[in-house]
Amino acid sequence: MSADRRGDRPTDGGRGGRPADDRRGGRPTDGRRGGRRGGPPQRSRTAPAQRGRQGDPSRLAAYTVLRAVADGAYANLELPQEIRRRRLSGRDAGFATELTYGTLRMQGLYDEIIAVAADRPVRRLDPSALDVLRLGAHQLFGMRVPEHAAADQSVALARQVAGAGAAGLVNAVMRRMSERTLEQWREEVVPDQPAAARLAVSTSHPEWVVKALRQALVGHGAATKETIDERLGELLTAHNVPAPVTLVARPGLSTAEELLGAVGLTTSAGEHSPFAVVIAGGDPGSLAAVREGRAAVQDEGSQLLPLALAQVPVEGVDGAERWLDLCAGPGGKAGLLASLAAERGAALVANEVSEHRAELVRQTLRPALAAAREAGRELEVRVGDGREVGAEEPARYHRVLVDAPCTGLGALRRRPEARWRRSPDDLTTLGPLQRDLLTSGLDALAPGGVLAYATCSPHLSETRFVVEDVLRRRGDAELLDAPETLQQVCVGDLEGTGDGPMAQLWPHLHGTDGMFLALIRKTR
Numbered sequence: 001m002s003a004d005r006r007g008d009r010p011t012d013g014g015r016g017g018r019p020a021d022d023r024r025g026g027r028p029t030d031g032r033r034g035g036r037r038g039g040p041p042q043r044s045r046t047a048p049a050q051r052g053r054q055g056d057p058s059r060l061a062a063y064t065v066l067r068a069v070a071d072g073a074y075a076n077l078e079l080p081q082e083i084r085r086r087r088l089s090g091r092d093a094g095f096a097t098e099l100t101y102g103t104l105r106m107q108g109l110y111d112e113i114i115a116v117a118a119d120r121p122v123r124r125l126d127p128s129a130l131d132v133l134r135l136g137a138h139q140l141f142g143m144r145v146p147e148h149a150a151a152d153q154s155v156a157l158a159r160q161v162a163g164a165g166a167a168g169l170v171n172a173v174m175r176r177m178s179e180r181t182l183e184q185w186r187e188e189v190v191p192d193q194p195a196a197a198r199l200a201v202s203t204s205h206p207e208w209v210v211k212a213l214r215q216a217l218v219g220h221g222a223a224t225k226e227t228i229d230e231r232l233g234e235l236l237t238a239h240n241v242p243a244p245v246t247l248v249a250r251p252g253l254s255t256a257e258e259l260l261g262a263v264g265l266t267t268s269a270g271e272h273s274p275f276a277v278v279i280a281g282g283d284p285g286s287l288a289a290v291r292e293g294r295a296a297v298q299d300e301g302s303q304l305l306p307l308a309l310a311q312v313p314v315e316g317v318d319g320a321e322r323w324l325d326l327c328a329g330p331g332g333k334a335g336l337l338a339s340l341a342a343e344r345g346a347a348l349v350a351n352e353v354s355e356h357r358a359e360l361v362r363q364t365l366r367p368a369l370a371a372a373r374e375a376g377r378e379l380e381v382r383v384g385d386g387r388e389v390g391a392e393e394p395a396r397y398h399r400v401l402v403d404a405p406c407t408g409l410g411a412l413r414r415r416p417e418a419r420w421r422r423s424p425d426d427l428t429t430l431g432p433l434q435r436d437l438l439t440s441g442l443d444a445l446a447p448g449g450v451l452a453y454a455t456c457s458p459h460l461s462e463t464r465f466v467v468e469d470v471l472r473r474r475g476d477a478e479l480l481d482a483p484e485t486l487q488q489v490c491v492g493d494l495e496g497t498g499d500g501p502m503a504q505l506w507p508h509l510h511g512t513d514g515m516f517l518a519l520i521r522k523t524r
């Protein structure tokens with residue numbers, strides 16, 4: 001992620017940094033439209049037909065990514081390509097990033113506003129014009145772009161990508177949208193309905209996600225009946241704030257000190273993981289340690305899970321420990337596990353079902369694989385169905401990580417379009433897969449060994465219910481105290497992960513992704 005990405009700001013007008021571009025300016029930071037305070041809103045006096053014929057490259061890049069995302073692409077893969085293709089750098093790249101991600105996050109709320117301003121449902125708008133209007137809405141309500149610039153540029157972009165008719169419509173809708181502040185629009189479009197529907201619109205989430213997160217907060221012990229509305233609002237708001245860029249200094253290959261002293265970066269030590277360094281400014285890709293795979297971008301919550309798995313004592317080991325990462329791609333946690341395994345002289349198998357993702361694991365583990373070869377230690381990346389490993393290698397491993405495929409509802413800060421792409425139907429296919437993988441992982445675990453079941457989702461159907469279901473059917477495994485173990489590996493106090501034995505991290509409480517962790521001991 002580029003440094004400019006972190007210039008992104010809460011789209012409800014929260015505290016933002018200095019404007020990254022002189023296209024912005026004059027925006028107060030309390031969420032009001034700039035022109036509303038000192039007189040009438042600024043408006044362009046130029047007729048659409050007389051304005052510049054080409055949209056600017058940053059906006060065109062953001063627009064192109066939005067169209068690709070509508071066709072199924074991932075913004076985090078598409079945007080860097082688009083930035084390279086259009087040779088954007090520095091502030092322009094930052095502007096395109098903020099515009100793309102912010103627009104995708106807030107699309108639900110913006111669509112409600114656009115529908116009122118255009119006086120028709122958004123499904124009746126030309127999809128290209130709609131995307132231009134979504135980008136225009138984010139420039140008005142989420143960035144410091146003056147109204148006239150947002151309108152002029154949106155009109156130019158509409159003319160370029162959708163023709164003169166669309167440009168006229170965009171001009172009219174942009175004018176109408178700029179007549180109110182975001183808060184005034186919220187009052188207008190948030191429905192007079194039950195709380196979930198209201199929160200869904202006002203925080204730009206699908207309603208089913210709001211309901212699922214409500215249940216998850218209560219189910220994981222992070223809210224009570226009295227506090228749930230407040231906690232839920234905090235969580236949903238946190239999803240609209242970009243995640244910090246955090247690095248892991250892989251033990252034995254790099255150190256936090258090496259990263260903290262890096263020239264050209266603004267850094268600070270992580271709050272939770274002893275190997276974390278937070279980057280507040282600069283490009284982490286400029287670091288030799290990152291380029292060489294000795295350090296990597298990794299959320300602090302993701303760092304804590306392998307540390308917790310490695311922390312629990314295992315029983316009945318004769319010789320070197322054998323570790324297994326059952327669902328390893330693309331390899332973030334395998335990277336840290338490989339370092340920890342190397343320190344202990346343990347063998348590690350990183351398994352992944354997809355060949356392409358297994359290749360990503362190989363790339364992630366490149367320095368660790370070289371070090372293991374030299375030391376004659378076993379470190380293997382395998383392609384295989386994790387559901388079969390338990391039957392093929394029963395009771396072989398002493399530590400197993402099952403980082404199961406999931407809806408990713410805990411990582412919505414990082415995946416701006418994910419909330420619109422996921423559906424409750426996903427749970428129908430993921431549920432059996434998660435249960436099968438956990439069962440296979442437990443079968444592959446030796447008596448006395450320990451397994452970590454993890455998801456980057458707090459959804460109860462992917463977390464507690466999976467673990468409880470699987471353990472209920474077998475008499476050879478017991479839950480360990482995950483909150484206590486997490487606290488042991490954490491550098492600071494880690495409150496609010498639940499009453500145990502399972503643990504849940506939260507973006508609004510811990511500043512991490514919403515990672516779930518159950519630690520399970522095989523008893524016989």
Ligand SMILES: C[S@@+](CC[C@H](N)C(=O)[O-])C[C@H]1O[C@@H](n2cnc3c(N)ncnc32)[C@H](O)[C@@H]1O
Nearest residue numbers: 327328329330331332333353385386403404405
């Ligand atoms: C949540 S991701 C794992 C993330 C990884 N631990 C990391 O930190 O980078 C889940 C992975 O499970 C893989 N997967 C899905 N079905 C699988 C199966 N049957 N066996 C093994 N891996 C599977 C997916 O391809 C995906 O790479």
